[in-house]
Amino acid sequence: MLSIIIAILLLISVTYGIFSDNIANVSYAAVNGCTDAVKLVIFLSGSMALWNGIMNIADKSGIVKKINKIISPLTKRILKGINKNPQALKMVNMNITANFLGLGNAATPLGISALKEMNKDFSIYSQRNIAVFTVLNTASIQLIPTTVAAVRLAHGSSAPFEIIPAVLITSVISAFAGCLTAYVLFTPGLKNKKEKK
Amino acid sequence: MKIIDLFVPLIIVLIFLCGLFKKVNIIDTFTEGAKNGLKTAVEILPSLILLMTAVEMFMASGADKALSDILSPVISFLGFPKECVPLAIIRPVSGSGALSVLENLFSKVSPDSFAGLTASVLMSSTETTFYTITVYFSSLKKKADYRIFLAAAAADITGFIFSSLTVRLLF
Secondary structure, three states, rough: HHHHHHHHHHHHHHHHHHHOOOOOHHHHHHHHHHHHHHHHHHHHHHHHHHHHHHHHHHOOOHHHHHHHHHHHHHHHHHHHHHHHHHHHHHHHHHHHHHHOOOHHHHHHHHHHHHHHHHHHOOOHHHHHHHHEEEHHHHHOOOOOOOOHHHHHHHHHOOHHHHHHHHHHHHHHHHHHHHHHHHHHOOOOOOOOOOOOO | OHHHHHHHHHHHHHHHHHHHOOOOOHHHHHHHHHHHHHHHHHHHHHHHHHHHHHHHHHHHHEEEEEEHHHHHHHHHHHOOOOHHHHHHHOOOHHHHHHHHHHHHHHHHHHOOHHHHHHHHHHHHHOOOHHHHHHHHHHHHOOOHHHHHHHHHHHHHHHHHHHHHHHHHOOO
């Protein structure tokens, strides 16, 4: 998928560059883009190292467990029928918490385990739960957007983290929109939709 | 003193205190996590080099401006800044690509401008849709139903619209 995107980008750049007589700029970008990537990663790696380290401390100090307990009632409501499968519930809670704390690397394997558990068909809502949970992960509710803040800082932002309230509101609303859509679309017995087993 | 300025230092301090209280080995735990973070940074570098080159070439050709000009009637109706259109298009498709576009955007507008803030909020509140769906469903050895993509698209589009709205309201 990514190769196609890059190919398209390159094709459009060169074609449009020739067409709009901008090809000199394109050529410059071709030679300099790579260096910019290295500069960016050097800048980002500090931030990634710091926050992964801090969140690891949070994880080992049981903060993850505490947050799990808080969100569990909410999760049970949204993913109906999941309490028939307590292992799935546990994985779901941990995935949500990891995402929330910005531990993307931890969240993904947890999410996969959660899905595998949910797929074991313990309830008629299992397919819907899978859908809602997947969409929740694509919508991402993150408390501290460390990567974006690092890039902002690199370009002279006076207050890189001031976006946090806006981000929270937007992520929650978009997650809600997505999950609601999945919830409705996958409700068992809706019209004559075939349930994929 | 704004509350938001307190937020990050407070979180760091609280986490440290929790760790001390729970007798966690702070330095070792931090180092373990930090090494992981560095590893991730190195892992994304190769593909990022390719992507950023492609994205910068794309931006340099002026095609991005042409694209947003085409979409501009719909976009301005929604109050969404034109400069953020390439970002919105690439975001669900590629995380590193979106990062490159963001980086490029910030070289043209200030991160604290309306466009810059919207881009930041957009980038932080959405996730790479196609990648996530692919990873999750391939682990289940299943094909993702079109309804999943529909729902994910609903989430993304809502995210785009609300990123400019919240920036407008809060800043």
